[in-house]
Each structure stands twice: as structure tokens, then as C-alpha cells.
Amino acid sequence: MRLDKYLKNTRIIKRRTLAKEACNGGKISINGKIAKAGTEVRTGDILTITLGNRVFKIEVLDTSEHITKNQSKEIYRNLD
Template sequence: MRLDKYLKVSRIIKRRTIAKEACESGRVSINNKVAKAGTVVAEGDTIEIKFANQILKAKIINIAEHVTKDTAKEMYEIVSGTEDKE
């Protein structure tokens, strides 16, 4: 799955366009490498997102095309930072 879509489906970032903009501005990295919006993510990857006033680091647990709001949090595990996003 593309990085921008994963960020949206997992609800780490609320909209795919915002996720794409974050990737294009270099604020998102996968396994310590700056990632583009089209980068394919895999289970076990670590995503780091630099928001305005914090850095969120999360490990991908699973990948699913469609999830409910309640099960979206099961797609990742917070390594550091908080879930207070955007």
C-alpha cells in the first residue's frame, strides 16, 4: 500500500492530500529514510512524521484496505510521541 494511503486509512493523518503534502515536504520518513507519497509500506516498517510541534514515531503492525474508526488504531503501534495529531 502507498504511504499516503496508509496514513489516511490508519487515521494517523486525516486526509490523503495532507499526507501527500507532508511526504512531499520531507516531513515523513520510513526506517530513517525520507519517503515519498508513493513509497510502498510493509508490516514492520517504522514511520516517523514531523508535525509542527512534535514528532510521532509509529511501527506498522498490519495493512488493510478498509478499516473502521475503532480498528484503525490496531494498524500501528506508537513507538514515541503522542497521538495528538494535526
């Protein structure tokens, strides 16, 4: 799944266009490498996300395409 779509599906970032801007602005890395919006996210990847002055890490647990709002918290694990 594309990184921007994953961020939207998990509801970490509310809109896909904002997720795309964050990715292309160098604010998100996958396994220590700066990632673009089209980078594929796989189960087990570690995402480092910098939003404003907050930095947090998550581990990707699932990359399902269609999820509900309740399931959105179950497809990643916060590592902070």
C-alpha cells in the same frame, strides 16, 4: 499500500491530500529514509512523522486496505 493512503487509513492525517503534502515535504520517513507519498509501506516498517513541532514514531502492524474507525488504532503501534 502507499504511504499517503496508510496515513489516511490510520487517521494520523485526516485527508489523503494533506498526507501527500506532508510526504512530499520531507516530513515523513520510513526506516530512517525520507519517503514520498507513493512509497510502499510494509508490516514492520518504522515511520517517523514530523507534524508541526511534534515528532513521533510508529511501527506498522498491518496494511489492510479496508478498515473501520475502531480498527484504525490497531494497525500501528506508537513507539514514543
